Amino acid sequence: MDRYFFPETSRVGLPPRGWIEVICGSMFSGKTEELIRRLNRARIARQRVEIFKPMIDTRYSAEDVVSHDAKAIRCTPVSSPGNILLMTGDVDVIGIDEAQFFDMSLIDVCNSLANQGVRVIVAGLDMDFTGKPFGPIPSLMATCEHVTKVQAICMRCGNLALYSHRTTESNELVLLGETESYEPLCRSCFNLEHKK
Numbered sequence: 001m002d003r004y005f006f007p008e009t010s011r012v013g014l015p016p017r018g019w020i021e022v023i024c025g026s027m028f029s030g031k032t033e034e035l036i037r038r039l040n041r042a043r044i045a046r047q048r049v050e051i052f053k054p055m056i057d058t059r060y061s062a063e064d065v066v067s068h069d070a071k072a073i074r075c076t077p078v079s080s081p082g083n084i085l086l087m088t089g090d091v092d093v094i095g096i097d098e099a100q101f102f103d104m105s106l107i108d109v110c111n112s113l114a115n116q117g118v119r120v121i122v123a124g125l126d127m128d129f130t131g132k133p134f135g136p137i138p139s140l141m142a143t144c145e146h147v148t149k150v151q152a153i154c155m156r157c158g159n160l161a162l163y164s165h166r167t168t169e170s171n172e173l174v175l176l177g178e179t180e181s182y183e184p185l186c187r188s189c190f191n192l193e194h195k196k
């Protein structure tokens, strides 16, 4: 069993201390589900939890990122990572969803929060649709304590998928509200597609 799926267990009985967890992977790999799972467990432990996401991501309503039971976790859209610092007075755990859309200042923000004793859980795409490292996620992976890379299932062959292949012609890096324009592909199916 991957002990990083249960990072909280390493802290039981010890004084609170901050750290950073990154949950990365392609589209449809279950990053947000894993983020919510960890935040729900923190809530069960009676910790104060907040979720932030970039304002650019308008695909989901605030409710969609939170759990479905009655005690919803507040999800706040912010225009820049600096706003997260301003809006977190008294929290134990901070979740950040769709973090690839934030600028590179996210790395400093996450590290200052962790230095202040906050557990920071960041979920985001590690690669763009061309297979290149995406935004602040790769640097966060280098500077965090725990990385969990989740994988989708390849739409062509059923193997594990790590790429978010774009099925439309647009070359824009950020294509929002268009999840139907992507399919998860494994390495060999992605390479086949790019040889065409």
Ligand SMILES: [Zn+2]
Pocket: 154, 155, 156, 157, 158, 159, 185, 186, 187, 188, 189, 190
């Ligand atoms: Zn495949």
